[in-house]
Amino acid sequence: xxxxxxxxxxxxxxxxxxxxxxxxxxxxxxxxxxxxxxxxxxxxxxxxxxxxxxxxxxxxxxxxxxxxxxxxxxxxxxxxxxxxxxxxxxxxxxxxxxxxxxxxxxxxxxxxxxxxxxxxxxxxxxxxxxxxxxxxxxxxxxxxxxxxxxxxxxxxxxxxxxxxxxxxxxxxxxxxxxxxxxxxxxxxxxxxxxxxxxxxxxxxxxxxxxxxxxxxxxxxxxxxxxxxxxxxxxxxxxxxxxxxxxxxxxxxxxxxxxxxxxxxxxxxxxxxxxxxxxxxxxxxxxxxxxxxxxxxxxxxxxxxx
Amino acid sequence: xxxxxxxxxxxxxxxxxxxxxxxxxxxxxxxxxxxxxxxxxxxxxxxxxxxxxxxxxxxxxxxxxxxxxxxxxxxxxxxxxxxxxxxxxxxxxxxxxxxxxxxxxxxxxxxxxxxxxxxxxxxxxxxxxxxxxxxxxxxxxxxxxxxxxxxxxxxxxxxxxxxxxxxxxxxxxxxxxxxxxxxxxxxxxxxxxxxxxxxxxxxxxxxxxxxxxxxxxxxxxxxxxxxxxxxxxxxxxxxxxxxxxxxxxxxxxxxxxxxxxxxxx
Numbered sequence: 001x002x003x004x005x006x007x008x009x010x011x012x013x014x015x016x017x018x019x020x021x022x023x024x025x026x027x028x029x030x031x032x033x034x035x036x037x038x039x040x041x042x043x044x045x046x047x048x049x050x051x052x053x054x055x056x057x058x059x060x061x062x063x064x065x066x067x068x069x070x071x072x073x074x075x076x077x078x079x080x081x082x083x084x085x086x087x088x089x090x091x092x093x094x095x096x097x098x099x100x101x102x103x104x105x106x107x108x109x110x111x112x113x114x115x116x117x118x119x120x121x122x123x124x125x126x127x128x129x130x131x132x133x134x135x136x137x138x139x140x141x142x143x144x145x146x147x148x149x150x151x152x153x154x155x156x157x158x159x160x161x162x163x164x165x166x167x168x169x170x171x172x173x174x175x176x177x178x179x180x181x182x183x184x185x186x187x188x189x190x191x192x193x194x195x196x197x198x199x200x201x202x203x204x205x206x207x208x209x210x211x212x213x214x215x216x217x218x219x220x221x222x223x224x225x226x227x228x229x230x231x232x233x234x235x236x237x238x239x240x241x242x243x244x245x246x247x248x249x250x251x252x253x254x255x256x257x258x259x260x261x262x263x264x265x266x267x268x269x270x271x272x273x274x275x276x277x278x279x280x281x282x283x284x285x286x287x288x289x290x291x292x293x294x295x296x297x298x299x300x301x302x303x304x305x
Numbered sequence: 306x307x308x309x310x311x312x313x314x315x316x317x318x319x320x321x322x323x324x325x326x327x328x329x330x331x332x333x334x335x336x337x338x339x340x341x342x343x344x345x346x347x348x349x350x351x352x353x354x355x356x357x358x359x360x361x362x363x364x365x366x367x368x369x370x371x372x373x374x375x376x377x378x379x380x381x382x383x384x385x386x387x388x389x390x391x392x393x394x395x396x397x398x399x400x401x402x403x404x405x406x407x408x409x410x411x412x413x414x415x416x417x418x419x420x421x422x423x424x425x426x427x428x429x430x431x432x433x434x435x436x437x438x439x440x441x442x443x444x445x446x447x448x449x450x451x452x453x454x455x456x457x458x459x460x461x462x463x464x465x466x467x468x469x470x471x472x473x474x475x476x477x478x479x480x481x482x483x484x485x486x487x488x489x490x491x492x493x494x495x496x497x498x499x500x501x502x503x504x505x506x507x508x509x510x511x512x513x514x515x516x517x518x519x520x521x522x523x524x525x526x527x528x529x530x531x532x533x534x535x536x537x538x539x540x541x542x543x544x545x546x547x548x549x550x551x552x553x554x555x556x557x558x559x560x561x562x563x564x565x566x567x568x569x570x
Contacts, residue, residue, distance in 0.1 A: 174430025
């Protein structure tokens with residue numbers, strides 16, 4: 001990330017066709033949002049079921065996407081299933097709008113659906129994310145789509161699928177705390193700082209995808225709808241708006257968010273989640289991981305001055 | 306003795322089990338019936354392939370018998386049918402009122418996590434959410450099974466066979482079960498470790514007044530631990546009675562053969 005970068009402004013679709021002729025041209029010969037209608041219907045059925053049972057993993061027939069596994073094939077399928085012509089799409093990768101993954105997925109949907117894209121959280125109706133929740137509080141009507149590598153929170157301790165299914169079914173979640181116990185026994189505190197397991201609606205334990213534990217509190221009673229897609233593992237799950245999401249912990253070791261002890265070098269924000277960036281001279285720079293948040297803060301400060 | 310303690314804890318009636326794909330008449334367990342009373346230790350002896358472990362798995366609800374039923378009297382004094390009850394209830398029972406000690410400790414333990422977490426897992430499953438208390442009971446149970454409590458954070462991978470087996474016993478007894486099923490708990494350990502482990506099991510079982518079914522091919526284990534002994538051959542229970550009676554005065558020809566084939570040093 002370049003500290004002197006210009007503020008993002010999303011180009012209106014096809015605004016500059018001569019400059020980026022190929023990249024911005026609508027993809028021809030593809031159905032709206034790439035997937036065919038029957039596939040989207042299958043995905044929507046899975047999504048409806050997932051929303052009806054918060055936190056429960058619903059299997060679906062994951063398709064091969066023009067993207068490698070691990071780059072958001074689950075998220076991209078969920079987005080394709082829910083995106084409408086009136087939607088405004090924002091795609092972030094680790095909070096940033098301008099990384100390769102985010103730019104490619106945004107462009108993919110711009111070309112296959114012709115919907116408007118944005119980098120501003122407040123303008124977006126649909127946000128596909130990898131590993132972060134925007135700092136700007138989300139509102140009703142927005143949809144968050146998470147890219148999930150491993151949807152099964154119990155997987156590391158119980159690799160048998162049939163067994164974890166049974167454990168979810170009978171609500172036998174002692175195992176989840178075994179993992180946290182191990183952390184405390186080894187490190188003196190819960191060392192899990194991302195993908196921190198949560199209990200959804202007091203029932204299912206779910207993986208929040210590898211977002212930092214810093215973001216876990218934002219999921220609790222979030223006004224936006226949260227959808228999770230795991231393409232390789234072929235699972236979809238969801239957290240409906242205003243649903244209780246509690247991080248698992250111990251009474252004497254409650255889940256706490258570790259503060260990073262820095263302020264953003266660009267906007268001075270002390271409450272956001274920061275990325276540590278290595279400079280060429282060996283020094284490090286701490287900046288907001290959420291680039292849109294950082295820009296809004298800088299703009300606000302500029303206005304104030 | 307009042308009426309409730311005299312009533313059996315576990316009742317199996319005419320259990321038959323056949324592995325899928327086996328032809329008719331080749332049942333692994335045939336018409337096995339038994340009663341187990343609170344605080345009683347029952348040994349199941351017999352040669353390899355006689356159906357001992359299959360019988361134990363049927364009792365534990367892990368294998369569904371083709372015929373017959375297993376009934377268990379819960380702590381609430383209510384009788385439940387082990388195979389008819391829903392999975393959720395059976396699992397709850399298995400992690401509260403029952404214990405199961407596997408022949409290979411690696412199958413009964415979580416080898417990837419520390420000894421303390423192994424002991425604490427059942428407690429956490431029952432809703433214990435206090436790390437300090439979990440830790441205390443783990444340390445307490447480690448010393449009860451004569452493991453060094455200082456090794457609480459070590460992985461069972463670093464433990465010897467006998468220590469693993471003791472850890473497995475601690476993991477099962479931590480929720481104070483009423484019934485423990487053991488599948489060859491001392492097989493594969495060397496003789497002196499076997500003797501110590503048997504001593505420990507005998508002590509714990511007597512102190513905690515748990516009922517136990519111990520599957521073994523070693524008549525010495527039956528002699529040391531069990532009040533009563535069942536002898537199995539070809540899936541059938543051919544003889545049962547008080548352990549001393551069965552071993553000192555065997556009636557069935559197969560039991561006679563079994564007893565006479567023990568090599569005395």
